[in-house]
Amino acid sequence: MEDVSAMPGNDKRERIIEAAMKLFEEQGYHGTKVSNIVKEAGMAQGTFYLYFKSKEDLFRSVAESCLDEIAMALAVNAEGESVLSQENTILYRTIHKALTVYYHNRMIVSMLNRIGAASPEIQDISRHFYGKMAALIQATFRKFKAYPHYTDQQLEMTAYAKIGMVEMVAYHWFIEKGAGLESIDEMTKVLIGVNINCLPEEGASGQ
Amino acid sequence: MEDVSAMPGNDKRERIIEAAMKLFEEQGYHGTKVSNIVKEAGMAQGTFYLYFKSKEDLFRSVAESCLDEIAMALAVNAEGESVLSQENTILYRTIHKALTVYYHNRMIVSMLNRIGAASPEIQDISRHFYGKMAALIQATFRKFKAYPHYTDQQLEMTAYAKIGMVEMVAYHWFIEKGAGLESIDEMTKVLIGVNINCLPEEGASGQ
Amino acid sequence: MEDVSAMPGNDKRERIIEAAMKLFEEQGYHGTKVSNIVKEAGMAQGTFYLYFKSKEDLFRSVAESCLDEIAMALAVNAEGESVLSQENTILYRTIHKALTVYYHNRMIVSMLNRIGAASPEIQDISRHFYGKMAALIQATFRKFKAYPHYTDQQLEMTAYAKIGMVEMVAYHWFIEKGAGLESIDEMTKVLIGVNINCLPEEGASGQ
């Protein structure tokens, strides 16, 4: 009878999600009341429960689908060409992609870190996400034979280190400073150079 | 500042803080009820409010003093000898120290990131802490002329990247895997090598 | 009063009643939600309100018609032949009939007692039903000159006692133990003998 975008329900569901993401980000998981979400979304309290079983269900459903998207986006990237025309190419591409994805999903990722993880009810989402990401990164390392002499544990640590690095910078620039996509190139370069460019003048260049 | 041990009620104050740190870590900020804290501390509910204005006040006071300690510990380290007997020495020492401090304060740091930060009421503590840490790290960089050609912004990004790197690894090993101090050496080495050792076998120059 | 089967929507009305009786019995009045009733009946929520003003209206209408039927069934019995071919005949017949009717209406009677009566909104139905039944029984007593020297109040008490006796046994056997029609003969005999057969062996005169 009508086009899809006007389908009853789907529209409301979207509006709830949008409102929730906004409020979760601003006020945290516990700070956001269902009553605020529905007010923001312009509907009655009861309507919320037509689309979500509970407040936690809303969070889980938003977070999970979003994080899956992120993991997929990065996974696709890892499939890219394997020839290293130049040292650091994979690293560059991966970090760049990660930052871009983070940017586009900055709300949920920030939420996950700062809000989701805070609530024991929801911790499993965070744990699962990081596990998946770390595994993905390790796989990429192995595929391209990066860190050739590392043990599994060292590789795992490295993976988590990368995630932490990217996430912290992304959070502070995208969320707290409100930077946009235009900063990504510079961020990527810096993140690649983090441990490389650290030597004082005289011993500079490539380490 | 005062003879703490002689103050009659300070014992209680300490007991509250201890109980709170234990419970905050286990159950999160919102999951921890004042009633649980006082039960754990072995005193009456009303007693809590003789020592703290509110639950938030307790958290702030615990977090702030704790984070100041951390910052101080790291600052002292940065003051250490300036001669680089070997490339990466400052980096090594700093990261090692940071991990040690993190380990000893893993409760509060973890809380701050994963619990505290989730609550807008408390976000300023987190923001302030990271700002302080980043500034400290940047100062160290400048002092030792690391990253010589970097702009201020690049230096700041690098500082945040280091924090994120260390924190993420520390969280996953100390908190989630329950690792102890014995892991710190290995963690430090890996964290230093994050961007350096990544090259595939044939081109492995920098290790 | 009307040609029910030809009324287009009456089918739906019947389906609602059937579904409601099933669910009321299983889950009680408050435990049964309108949403469950319509799901069970296979129609939309709104349809319910085309046939019944409210949930209470549904219950009243179901209960009243059902109880009237019961009262009528028993009344007809009371009109039966007046010759007592044998002592206890009327009593036997009445109780037997009552149990049979109870069995066929066990859902609604049980509901009325144990579910309906719990809700003040519905108490009047119960009160009215018991009043009617008691009056009927008293009339029968008088007709057959049973309890010849009793005052009106004693007769009334006796009537209620009979009702309670029959109902309690019927409830426990038909509803809780799931007994069927085959138990009715035995139940009737026992109910007749309740106060008669109680004497110990040696003094057993009246059996």
Next chain:
Amino acid sequence: MEDVSAMPGNDKRERIIEAAMKLFEEQGYHGTKVSNIVKEAGMAQGTFYLYFKSKEDLFRSVAESCLDEIAMALAVNAEGESVLSQENTILYRTIHKALTVYYHNRMIVSMLNRIGAASPEIQDISRHFYGKMAALIQATFRKFKAYPHYTDQQLEMTAYAKIGMVEMVAYHWFIEKGAGLESIDEMTKVLIGVNINCLPEEGASGQ
């Protein structure tokens, strides 16, 4: 410091129970809101939960203790002298005692029948109570060799019949008509005679 009746807490607990019994009786279990109970008891909503885990907990605790008392009271009676100076003596005593107990506990028993049993959450209390009572009565029958030739099932039926008889009469006189203890003698006599005195004039006496 003070006499028991003024002990903090116990007083409040009592007040809650009193208020609850009054309201449960008037408005049913579902009709009675916790907010009404505390208003009636003159305290804040939160106070309720210092004394009872939930509304259901309140009902269970009131009902269980009350029903235990009843069962005990009747059990004690069953222990009485075993010599039957006269036919029907035990029966008379038992019914008389049952009615007295019922009268003193008329609120809770009525509640159990009309309210408690209506809520599936609470049905087990009712079932357990009736089971206990029936067992008790059967034991008494056996002890005094009443109904000598009955099978177990017939004895069980008889027990339930007695309960139903007593309860129904008690409910209608004590609760609905507001009769008092003065009616108990008459009620007892009638209840004993229910199946005995039914014969028409000419074939009367004790059969």
Next chain:
DNA sequence: TATGAATGAGTCTTCATTCAT
């Protein structure tokens, strides 16, 4: 007539905080 999405008043329960003792 039929639908089922939408409503919103109403319920139980929690918990940080207060206060009389």
Next chain:
DNA sequence: AATGAATGAAGACTCATTCAT
């Protein structure tokens, strides 16, 4: 200083009922 009973505001969730289509 210490207690712990009392408070009451606030929140998540339910469900009978309505109404636009």
